[in-house]
Amino acid sequence: MALYVHKYGGSSVADAEKIVNVARRIAGVHHAGHQVVTVVSAMGETTDALIDLAHTVATEPDPRELDFLLSTGELVSITLLSMALRNLGYDAISLSGAQAGIRTDSTYGKARISDVDPDRIQRELASGRLVIVAGFQGLTPDEDITTLGRGGSDTTAVALAAALHADRCDIYTDVEGIYTADPRAVPAARKLAEVGYQEMLELAAAGAKMHPRSIELGAVYNVPIYVASSFSDAPGTLIHQGPDNRNMEDRIKVTGIAYQYNIAKVTVRGVADQPGVAAALFEPLAEAGISVDTIVQNTSVDRTTTDISFTVTTPDLPRALREMAALEPMLGTSSIMSDDTLASVSVVGSGMQNAPGYASRMFRILADGGINIDMITTSEIRISCIIGQDHAREAVRLLHEGFQLDEAG
Amino acid sequence: MALYVHKYGGSSVADAEKIVNVARRIAGVHHAGHQVVTVVSAMGETTDALIDLAHTVATEPDPRELDFLLSTGELVSITLLSMALRNLGYDAISLSGAQAGIRTDSTYGKARISDVDPDRIQRELASGRLVIVAGFQGLTPDEDITTLGRGGSDTTAVALAAALHADRCDIYTDVEGIYTADPRAVPAARKLAEVGYQEMLELAAAGAKMHPRSIELGAVYNVPIYVASSFSDAPGTLIHQGPDNRNMEDRIKVTGIAYQYNIAKVTVRGVADQPGVAAALFEPLAEAGISVDTIVQNTSVDRTTTDISFTVTTPDLPRALREMAALEPMLGTSSIMSDDTLASVSVVGSGMQNAPGYASRMFRILADGGINIDMITTSEIRISCIIGQDHAREAVRLLHEGFQLDEAG
Structure with missing residues (x-):
């Protein structure tokens, strides 16, 4: 007898028929002799509808009250799923995040799980019960309700799997798994049978479907995560310890191509080239909750000033520019420029570790496609280029083909 | 500085505009220098919509899951009201029944409050906060969510007022107070400035708007309850200790006329006239949760058998008949008859206590109106007649006029 945590997203429980379908799938796991804890998101577009509702009574809804309001969306879906299971003759029980022991800090809107009490x-x-848990929510030490922010239900599922020492955490969604590239951009994209946590993190951070927090949590607690479709029985993708589990051939390959639209670049020119300047620039951004991705500092020609460029997501650009403007008196003669028409494309693969040639091959493929590179960053298992948004889709397709991901296996 | 508990029903918070209106009213109490705890029901027809939703996934929704689902309705209205207050610049906080310390037994669907922890x-x-509490819900010792059944939010409000030693519990609703009769049936009905708990109980049990549980609770803990409109500032009705508080003139008066449609009568004929028969008849009904109102046992002619009649609400009739049919073998030669076209009309007033003549006057008024009386029951402050449904409205009007309730004070 194995213990599984299953997670179904909002599109998988969008109406009564889909909820009954999920109930049947859970019943199937039960009949196979396993224990199962199911984490559910709010039905369809419920969360957005509740946010709209909040704005009908308040121009800027209080964060604590908004979280409390949003938490009702998952309570509706878990109780309906539990009723559906009981209607099919199974003993099921629904639990709120609080009842399920999900404890968080008090950062409303994006609370972090501090502890899980699985009692x-x-x-x-x-x-002998089938347990249904509300995703996306938890309880503060003051017994107030929080929500976990984007991708919160995935995080709930992986955290529960870790706390319960589950055999696997299955994330059922509206796609069939993790692909070598977004199938909408690259029709020839292949579904991956497995992928390592670090590779998945790079793919997720660079635009693939899953939220990085749940992958990080899975990596820390070594929870195997299986991503598959809730609408079919097609095999999905297993995110696990890899690449040690894979054969040698796979280890030298690129795993996939990721991209992200909505990248904006801010360049601060003529900054004094002295210690503490970078800290002075980026501390205010961190305090404002603005996530900075790529940072590039150019060598200064005269060794007295330097140019610093960084990227943020386009929605964060106005706030980032406000923070920079506030720093201008301190920065002296500097000027601030921005460009919000960018995107990033990334080549990801643990096989690239310590292996030269991947970067130059990526640059060559882009150059041959006439695509200009604006900025470059690399991690151990990823090479990313910032390019013009207009070229993003074409770049992904060219890289997918160029790294021979189109071909099977 | 006084402490008030206010309660607003579903029609008072049916949309954003009405919620903001309630927020302004609460702010007014705050500006008058008082503390206020506001209990809110679910918006408009939310509870019915959630029940319908439950039936899309289950033919007979599990009671625990249904309560959990229904409890979300009040969470939506309390968070929106709290947001609206904060939007107006007031420090407000919403609390679920559980957070507000409402502890109940585990009778899902109609849980009873066992304790209130007001901490x-x-x-x-x-x-200094304005506190908004979800009505209609509580928490079991096992930390599961219950709902209190019909009139549950009124019960929450009065229970909180008792636990907090509030100066008064205000029930704001879509009527302006308690009337001498239902104004829809009797246009000449007068609004009462005050009414005693026991009188209100009889009026409520016999069809007036408030649920008896909240009145009983108010009587036990001596909480003054003020019933008024949420849409106007017209004076309402104070339900309190009376009649000791009233002048002597009022004490000899009839307070009001109540009626209830949907009365069904069951008659069991030829039952053995011996000890234990009544218990054998009514115990199964009690166990099935069927509320029996009037019971009449006729003297048997031959002193060996007797006829027993009782009334239930029409929706309970099929179940009551099933229970009786199951008893037929035990009852021997008896036969069971039923009539589901009845109604009750009641004359209520603490002035009737120990005062003869009220009953005969009531019977005379009905007789003069050509209305036949099927059954009669009396309590210390109430006389009720079971009559044909077709005559109920006319009977109320005649009694209202006959007992001179049409005339001012």
Whole structure:
């Protein structure tokens, strides 16, 4: 008997028919002799509808109240799923995040899980029940309700799998798994049977479907995560310890191509080239909650000033520019420029570690496609280029083909 | 500085505009220098919509899951009201029934409040906050969510007022107070400035708007309850200790006329006239949760058998008949008859206590109107007649006029 945590997203429980379909799938796992804890998101577009509702009574809804309001979306879907299971003759029970022991800090809107007390879930499982848990929510030490922010239900599922020492965490969604590239951009994209946590993190951060927080959590607690479709039985993708589990051939390959639209670049020119300047620039951004991705500092010609460029997502650009403008008196003679028509493309693969040639091959493919590179960053298993948004889709397609990902296996 | 508990029903918070209106009213109490705890029901027809939703996934929704689902309705309205207050610049906080310390038994669908732990509310009040509490819901000892059944939010409000030693509990609704009769049936009905708990109980049990549970609770803990309109500032009705508080003239008066449609009568004929028969008849009904109102047992002619009649609400009739049919073998030669076209009309007033003549006057008024009386029951402050449904409205009008309730004060 294995213990699985399953997670179904909003599109998988969007209406009564889909909820009954999910109930049947859970029943199937039960019949196979396994224990299962199911984490569910709010139905369809419920969360957005509740946010709109909040704005009908308040121009800027209070964060604590908004989280409390949003948490009702998952309560509706878990109770309906539990009822559907009971209607099919199974003993099921729904639990809110609070009841399921999900404890968080008090950062409303994007709370972080501090602890999971699995006691109640374990008792329900021991009495033979199918347990349904509300994703995306938790309880503060003051017993107030929080939500976990984007990708929150995935995070709930992986955190529960870790706390319950589950055999696997299955994320069921509206795609069939993780692909070598976004199938909408690259029709020849292949579904990956497996991928390592670090590779998945790079793919996720660079635009693929899953939220990095859940992958990080899975990596830390070594929870195997299986991503598959809730609408079919097609095999999905297993995110796990890799690449040690893979054969040698696979280890030298590029795993996939990721991209992200909506990249904006800010360049601060003529900054004094002295210690503490970078800190002075980026501390205010961090405090404002603006996530900075790529940072490039050019060598200064005269060794007294330097240019610093960094990228943020386009929605964060106005706030980033406000923070920079506030720093101008301190920065002296500097000027600030920005460009919000950019995108990033990334080549990801643990096989690239310590292997030369991948970067130059990427640059050559882009050059041959007439695509100009604006900025370059690399991690151990990823090479990213910032390019014009207009060329992003074409770049992904060219890289997918150029790194021979189009071909099977 | 006084402490008030206010309660607003679903029609008072049916949309954003009405919620903002309620927020302004609460702000007004705050500006008058008082503390206020506001209990809110779910918006408009939300509860019915959620029940319908449950039936899309289950033919008979599990009671625990249904309560959990229904509890979300009030969470939506309390968070929106709190947001609206904060948007107007007031420090407000919303609390679920669980957070507000409402503890109940585990009778899902109609849980009874076992205890109120006012600690959290008192802390929020002490820090100057306007506290908004979800009506209709509580928490079991196992930390599961219950709902209190019909009239549950009124019960929440009065229970909180008792636990907080509030100066008054205000029930704001879509009527302006308690009337001498239903104004829809009797256009000449007068609004009462005050009414005693026991009178209100009889009026409520016999069809007036408020749920008896909240009145009983108010009587036990001596909480003054003020019923008024949420849409106007017209004076409402104070339900309190009376009639000791009233002048002697009022004490000899009939307070009001109540009626209830949907009365069904069951008659069991030829039952053995011996001890234990009544218990054998009514125990199964009680166990099935069927509320029996009037019971009449006729003297048997031959002193060996007797006829027993009782009334239930029309929706309970099929179940009551099933229970009786199951008893037929035990009852021997008896036969069971039923009539589901009845109604009750009641004359209520603490002035009737120990005062003869009210009953005969009531019977005379009905007889003069050509209305036949099927059954009669009396309590200390009420006389009720079971009559044909077709005559109910006319009977109320005649009694209202006959007992001179049409005339001012």
